[in-house]
Amino acid sequence: MTQGTQAAQATAQSATQAATQAATQSTARAAVGDSEFDRDTVVVRRADGVYDTELSAGWTIINAVNGGYLLAVIGRALADALPHPDPFTISAHYLTASKPGPAVIRTDTVRAGRTLSTGQASLFQYEEDGTEVERIRVIASYGDLDALPDDVRTSAEPPTIPPVDQCFGPQDAPDDAPVQGSTAIAERLWLKLDPATLGWALGAPSGKGEMRAWFGLADGRDADPLSLLLTVDALPPTAFELGLSGWVPTVELTVHVRCRPAPGPLRVAIATRNLAGGFLEEDAEVWDSAGRLVAQSRQLARTVLAR
Template identity: 85%
Template structure:
C-alpha cells in the first residue's frame, strides 16, 4: 500500500517487537522478561507494549493461542528493566480459555511492586466462522503519503522527555487530527493514523494489543498537554489481520472529572475490523 516503505522487512517471530516482548518460563506459570527502554514515553513504558508482553505470557500459559478479549488495570508506572509475570489459568474450555496475569518489578527499596494486572480470554482465531454482519465502516484516511509522521513534527513536543517508542513505529497521522502539533487543536477529541512497525513486521493478534494504544492521545486534540496515563484498557481482537498497514481511529466523546475515554478501532488492509478497544485515562487539566 502507498507510503508503506521500510529499509528492512522483519517477519512475525523475528522482529524487534518479538524480541522486546519475549518471555522466559522460570517455573510453572512464572515468566521473566526484560522491558525495553525502546518502548517508553517520558520515563514510563507504553501501556500497549506492556499488554502485548503479558499477552505473550498468557499465550504460552493457556491452551489456546490467540487473545480474544483482554482487560488490563494499570496500577503503577512500569519502568524499563527486568520484570516478572505471574500467570494463573482460571478456566479452560473447548473454544475459550481464561487466565489472569500480573507483572511485577522491584522498587528502589527492594520491594516487589505490581505494575499491571490482566484478565483475558483466549481462543483460536483461525477456526472462527466467516459470517460478518456489521454497520462499521473503515476510517476515511488520506493516502499515507499525504499524512505526517514523527519526522515531520515541529520541535516543540506536547510531551517533554523520552519518545523512544516513536522510533519503533511507522505512524502516518491524518492531518485533520494534527491541529495540536501546530498549536491549533480542533477540540474534537479524534486521532486517526496509518500504523505499522518500523521494521516492516506485519501485524498479528499480539501487535494489535500495541496498536490500540500507540497513537498520540486524543487529549491533544482537546487542547490538553502532557502525559495521559491509562487507568484501564480493554481490547477485543476480532480476527487475524491481513498483511499490510493498519488504520487506527480513536475518539473521545466525554472528558469529565479529569478522566476521559478513548474508543479505538483497528482496520486491516482487507477492510476488516480486526480490533476494538476502550480505555479510561487520566487527563492533566492544568
C-alpha cells in the first residue's frame, strides 16, 4: 500500500468518524424494526403470497411516491414470502404512478434453491371507479447475506466527500430559496450533499450529472438491506446538475445488495453519463461506515425537456 493510498484512507476514515458523530448528535436514534421507515413499509399478509399495505404520504416528492420507498415496501413482502431473508438483486418496472393510500402486493415464488430463492411481485392500487391498476412489477433473488464469504477483490473506491460540516442539506437552504425537490421525503432523511454537486440549487448547475452525499434516516435508524433499496433512489436527481428541473420519474430500477451495512452514516454517489431522447441512466453506489461497497444500482428515468 502506497503512502498516498494510506493517507487517502486515513482522510476517508476521519471524515466518516466525523459524519458518524454529527449524525448521532443530530437525533435520538431509532432502532431497526421500530422506526418511521419500518412503520411505513409494514405489509400485512392477507393470504399466501398476498399482502396489504398503506403507502405513506411521508415519502413523496413533488406529490409522487418515491420509487426507492416503493421498492422497499415490495421488498419487505418478498422477504416474508420467500425462504431467504435478504434481497441480493431486485429489478422493478414502474408502470403507473403510485399514490399515497391502500395498496395490495401479490407475490409468487418462482424458484426456491439452497442459497438463492427467486420471486416476483406486483403492487396494485384501485382507481376511484374501483378499477384495479398495476403500479409496479418486480422480479428478485433473495439469499442470506450473513452466509457470504468474506473474500473481497475490488478496484472500486469510496467517493470522496467533504466533511459533514462542509456539506449542505435541504434544511440549510434559505427560506426564500428552498432546495428544489425538498418535499415530504426530505423531512425523513438525514442528507448532507457535497457542495460540488449543488450548483443546481444556486442556479449554476455544473453539467456533470453527479450527486454525492452523506446519507441516513432522520430518526437515526441504521441502514439494513431493506433500507438500501430506498437509499439508492433518495438523492436529488442528477438531472438537476444537467440543468433540468421538475419530476424525473423512474422507468426501471435494478438494485444489487452486496453486504449487510455497518452501523453509521452512508456515502452515496450517483452519476449520469448519457441523456438522450428524454431518458437518462443513473448509476448509484452506496458505501457504509466501514468503507465497504454495500449496494449498487442502475435506473432508467424519464426527463421533461424544455421545448
